[in-house]
Amino acid sequence: MRIVFTLFIILLLFFNKGSIDFEYSVERNTSIETLDSPPEFFVLKWEKGTKLFAQKTDLYIEVDSIGRQEVLVLVNENKTPVLYTSEIATPVCADGECKLMHIKFYWTLLGEYAGFDRNIELPLTKYDHDEFQQSDYQKLHELLLDDKSVIGRRSLDQLVDKPKMRSVNGVDAISGATVARVKEAVVSGALYSCYTAWHMVYGDIQEKLKNTTLAALNESMIMEMLYSRNQEYQIFALQKIDDSKYEEHSKQIAEILKSSTPLVRSIIVKSFIQKLKKEPELQRPFWNAFDKIDIGTRSMLLKQLSEAPSFSIEILSKKLDKMSKNQLKLFLDNLAQKESIEPEIRNILNSFVNLKNNPNTYLVTNFLEDREP
């Protein structure tokens, strides 16, 4: 039975390859040389005019009953690696019935999911043989974007079994809440395809890709990452650059502080004062960013105030109305440490007390009240 199935798969693969070579634009085949437009579902920014060239690697993904699927690296015109890709054919089996799923995945240089291309001739199908609609592909893309998806740490059996409600001494029961989350996350009627795709993207290959990148890492790749909009790239680059590069690119780092996610911001806010100690003037754009960032990062920034150059107080004193209750408290606590309050700042405080629509004016009133003898 197994032999028959394998033969069937090989046959399918054979026809599949043939049809691609014959009917498709060559840019969508692993045998292709170049990629000059972004994958259909893609997370990174694609600069117009980008041309990527495929090169072989030693890497592959092992697929049950099918064998090795090649992984290629896509390099730019300077031969710098940009993406990894693999065109995959993998069986998806449900209740003893198996079908081949065709999909071409892309990974970032750090092994994170970067996107996919579907195979127009061989669309993905659902449990009831219906073909995936555009919205289903979109949903699959969203699922693949979630590196911590609830389907990640469960076996397929657990996901389709009825929920057990009692967990005793370590039995890993799956709760009703989990079942609901799985349902929400996957394409309706295509749990098996979604599950297979997710585990393929987030399999062992991730670490191998990252190691391949690390082995080839150079300055220009790090700079590409520092100037990209990808959160993982930004974090990676911030870890890799030394203090002098930090100074040199401080403007870009302040830009990241403004535009990136709260996670990346938190990393910057915890380190920029130390990194720019020798050139405190370079800190200005970081403090100026106060009202451009989320509330959590603002608080983290204010917690660094005691280490900051004196101009930071001045900058922040003009943004009191943007502060939450605790932020204003931190600011005032910092002020209280000072022997005297500069007249300009005292004036700001006095006029702040009279603001009509700010809920925190009472804090300044109390602050002034507590300072009275």
Next chain:
Amino acid sequence: MNTGMIKNQMKNINKFFAIAFFLMVQNSFAQDILVEAESFDNPGGWVVDPQFEQQMGSPYLLAHGIGKPVKNAITKVDFESDGEYHVWVRTKNWVPGEWDAPGRFKLKVNNQLLDKTLGLRSGWGWEYVDRISVSNKEIDLELVDLTGFDGRCDAIYFSTSDKEPPSSLTKLKAWRKKIKAEPNAPEITKSYDLVVVGGGLAGCAASIAAAEQGLKVALIHDRPFLGGNASEEIRVHTLGIYGNFERILKKIDTEHYPNGSVDAKLDQKKRDDNVKSYENIDLFLNHRAYDANAVNGVIHYVDARQTATGERIRFEAPRFVDSTGDGWIGYWAGAEFSYGRESVETYGEEWEEHGELWTPQQPDDAVMGSSVLWGSKEVENDQYFPKVPWAMPVAKDYARVAGEWQWEFSNPDYNQIDDAEEIRDHMLRAIYGSFSNAKKDTVNAKIKLEWVSSLVGKRESRRLVGDHIFTFNDAKEGREFPDGVVMETRDVDIHYQTVLEDEKNPDFISEALFYKTPQYYIPYRSLYSKNISNLFMAGRNFSCSHAGLGGPRVMRTTGQMGAAVGIAAALCAKYDVNPREIYTGYLEEYLALIEEQKFQKIPETKK
């Protein structure tokens, strides 16, 4: 006010709760009365909320009507003399902004509704109500809730003088003490073999284990029900294994009902009945500890206050257990503690896959958040839910009809202890707003908001430091210890706010990262303080790193800690030694005792 000349008089208003405090200033004949809202004769539909006493100064009354105004709170107030009195109320608008304040209320005096709408000011402080005239030296006073959305009243102050009491917390504290004429020490002192503070799973298990070994135990808990996060008031199911303490933990744990389920009530009765069945446990429900006194690293007593009457008791004992969750006893006694995340280098707790989300390069104040659980149900008729504009900046377009563990809030702007009230309130806005969004969908026309907890269910705050700091690596490597009295197989899971990775996500929804571990052990040395010699800790405030807390923070595990500590306390009593000496000198006997208790028969006296 001439403070040196003050003559005080305290008077009971009735035999239940209410106490009004009189204060005569002889020179000017000004008279002041402070009525604590939580001491009202009949709180009606308002609930006593003592959760934030350490932050805002007092338990208060909360109109938690989940959208329907609650019944009036009523009390009688006696006056020394008739006359005109100025009236203030200590309150706060819990969501100041460009909308009507959500928690508005009024006062009724002698059945007459006073005009002034209250609950409008930002931050806790006094709102002036009116001048009233008192005859017959008595008034009937009522709090009239106008909204059902968590109006709050801490106290009502009557004075013949027109001087407003102080609002700043430092000054208020001194003022309150003066006006209540409280002596420093509580009026009553009680002595025990062991004082356990906090009646969550850890505190309950500690009390039971110690009581079974013959100790006379005081269990102090600030709620009417035992169980903490597992109680019917918060409704988180207990997770983890039983380890060495199955017999004890089965008396107090829960079924695996969905979080927030009304089934929590069934386990509540089991737990309360079981703990109360021990004759040598004196249970002090509705008592909140507010101070612990330590001299040279030894705690002599813990002071607690009845959350409604304000009656105070001093608890003396040779040893104490801190199961408060927030590590209050240790904090007051000067125990070493930590808060927030250690850097990845501190203990080498790296998980590369999740990098900064798991352990940061630089330490910070981030901790796992607090949850407020809630639920709704379908009924026969269409159900109206009021508009909640003040909730929308938090809920945005998120629409749900129930919450689970992912409804969790933590933000660098908030400390889980200092800002617990704001955190609870943020969750209330998330809940009311998301429910209001869901109600716009006709599918939910018959859905009625059934229950929203008013208690904040915390995951992480202060962690007291012991002789061993339990880390993620202890779990990951399944490290065995000679004193590994607590064991667990549950994954280490650390939560983070999803908004960290995408600002478009609601800031009140978390995600969990699970690290699969072998069976792991927590050494006894993580269950007593490093520098306070007679202090045990059990519960989430045990000695661990942030990542170390990820696994054993669940309640069967914290229950194991409690039971382990209760048995150690008995051995301490037997040899009159401190917790540390059980490890250094009596470990074998301790481990034997743990084995022995597994099959302990319940003595006749406790049946």
